[in-house]
Amino acid sequence: MIVCTLNGKKAYPLTTQNIKITMENEYVKSSGSYTYDITFPLAIAANREVFGNVQRLDVRKKIADFEECRLYAANRLVMSGKGIVTAINKEEVKLQISAGKSRVKYNSKFEKQYIDEIDYPEIVLDSGLDTAMLQRFGFKPPYKLSKLKNYALHIDLSSSNIVGQKGVAVFSTIHDESNSILANRVGTFKGDMKVNGHKEEGTFYFMYNLAPMPYLFYILRKVMEYEGYKIAENALDKDPWNRLVIVSACRTGKIKDALPHWTVYKFLDEFRKLFNASFIFDETSRTVRIKATNELLANGLATYEAEEDFTVEHDEEGSLENLVTSNVAYAFDDASDRDFRECISQEVLKEYKTIEFGTRKEMLDAIANMTIKEQRTTIFKTGDNYYIYAELPADGNPENENLTWQLTQCGFFNPVIRDINSDNKEEIAICPAAMIQHKNLNDDEKKAPWAGLFTGQIAWMVMPSVTNEKQASLEDMQEDDNGEYYYTVQDAMEGSATTKDEESTDESSMAVAFQANCVVNIKAHKAVAATNRLENEDLNYRVPVVYTDFRCYPSYTIASEKGSLALESTPATTGRTFGNGRSEKTQSRFQSMNIDPKNLVNIKFVTDEIPDPTNLYMFHNKKYICSKIEMNVRDDDVEKEKTGYFYEI
Secondary structure, eight states, X not given: OEEEEETTEEEOOOTTOOEEEEEEOTTTSSOXXXXXXXXXXXXXXXXXXXXXXXXXXXXXXXXXXXXXXXXXXTTEEEEEEEEEEEEEOSSEEEEEEEETHHHXXXXXXXXXXXGGGXXXXXXXXXXXXXXXXXXXXXXXXXXXXXXXXXXXXXXXXXXXXXXXETXXXXXXXXXXXXXXXXXXXXXXXXXXXXXXXXXXXXXXEEEESOOOEEBHHHHHHHHHHHTTOEEEEETTOSTTGGGEEEOOOOOOSXXXXXXXXXXXXXXXXXXXXXXXXXXXXXXXXXXXXXXXXXXXXGSOEEEOEEEEEEEEEEOTTOSOOSTTTSEEEEOOOOOTXXXXXXXXXXXXXXXXXXXXXXXXXXXXHHHHTSOHHHHHTEEEEETTEEXXXXXXXXXXXXXXXXXXXXXXXXXXXXXXXXXXXXOOEEEESEEEOEEEEEESSOHHHHTSTTGGGBOSOOOEEEEEEEOOSHHHHXXXXXXXXXXXXXXXXXXXXXXXXXXXXXXXXXXOOEEEEEEEEEEEEXXXXXXXXXXXOOTTOOGGGEEEEEESBTTTSGGGSOTTOOOBOOSSOBOOSSSOOTTSOOOOOOBOTTOOOOOOTTEEXXXXXXXXXXXXXXXXXXXXXXXXXXXXXXXXXXXXXXXXXXXXXXXXX
């Protein structure tokens, strides 16, 4: 017998129908598993009880979806997921079951779940605080951001590399391009300071214009919890990836204000692309496992009896378009301060010759024998490092107008090119934040009467630079005691209240960076581990650090830092490749697989089992990757013949 349980209640499908089930390989496709319409006759009393007598004219024809839906055939669980009602008439109800990522997509797209509309727990700062000074100014633990964000946050980085809440959110200096200010600005002030009605005199080391930067993995976990899933395994939750933070300059007390207006589906899909990962959902246990897609070739091998008859769908352009077969590039955000050296585009790589060398010495020897034109029109590469000749300030000072031609490292975030002539590419909207050199005191601040009370602060820093359109909307709103922003009735009646476009997802990118395991003393302009000390160091000039690639500004990270958002390669975890001429083995998370993407092979095979599409398959001594499997439930059981769609390895 075929039985469906809908939120724990039994319902009985039409016995004469054929129920078609499609199970997609989540390593290959960004979907999940789903059924076609399943018909439930309302002549059956149990079905009327489940669906609520919807055949009657006086009953409103709206049925809520069923969160827990399970399909059984011959007392065997065939599929579980969310039950979605698609049609109702006086005789029957039609329902589809959606599982895995298909389900999340449904929830996000049609029920309009956005990551910036989820209520995340309040930030409670537990690191990098001068708690003694805060208490002198009348603040008591717990140190909630909503209570502190309008005041100078007194900090202490003598033993901590972060200001913020561990694993939740951090604060590091950011250039707000939209408002021409520095968020999370660190200052050292000598004189009288009045905070929260308390006046003190002395030297004060503090941070203000507070803009939280939540950890990427924290947002992922909270989003999955919101969708009703627990992360049972996350293969990516390791250093340095778990130190990635979402860069935002929005001065707010709420985490959600630091996030783009993305649907849950878009967020998961962009996360998947950033790491070349797969979300494997288990609807029964309501858990999800996150695995690297490169693990696909290490999955189990299934061998079944295949029918002789098969078909092949040929697509010259390649029907398999994903992160392991296509070109891959970042969809960079709209920061205007982005350094041109960060990325060599596909167009430039196609236009100009790239010469690779085994060592840095070999490269320099070859350059010495080139003409000036050859030097300036060639891209050089050694190991994972790219170089070009560029006209730049002689001493690295952005204000210096004395420019010289010099060999400079670049191409940290180059695209992965598998076909230089192809315009098709996978774009990743979670991208490295723009990193710039900027003074820790704005020009306008230098003119202020109190500017002379700041010591040692007119110094260059390396910091992220982002646009901040959300701040403008927040400034038009009222704020309650808990840091929640709202519009008044008057705002709505006058037409000044603005609402998000719920019909479309924000197309902007999400900028990210690594929280460093070090701090930088901006007076000494040196990086140091928080628990270590520079010679004669004044600890009041330490600032927390975020970065996108350890090679970009090496003076801002310590030698143990290896974080890189490079697409072509993942830098080795030991040693340091910058400028030392040593070649180290690296591995890209976008490793190419030796797969025939142009021919999709349709194979019918026989088994009593319910096959797993994530397995590798062997037919006639040939190995395949599965795209999807179709099977039918008929005559009270699952038919033995299955239809699979495969790419040959």
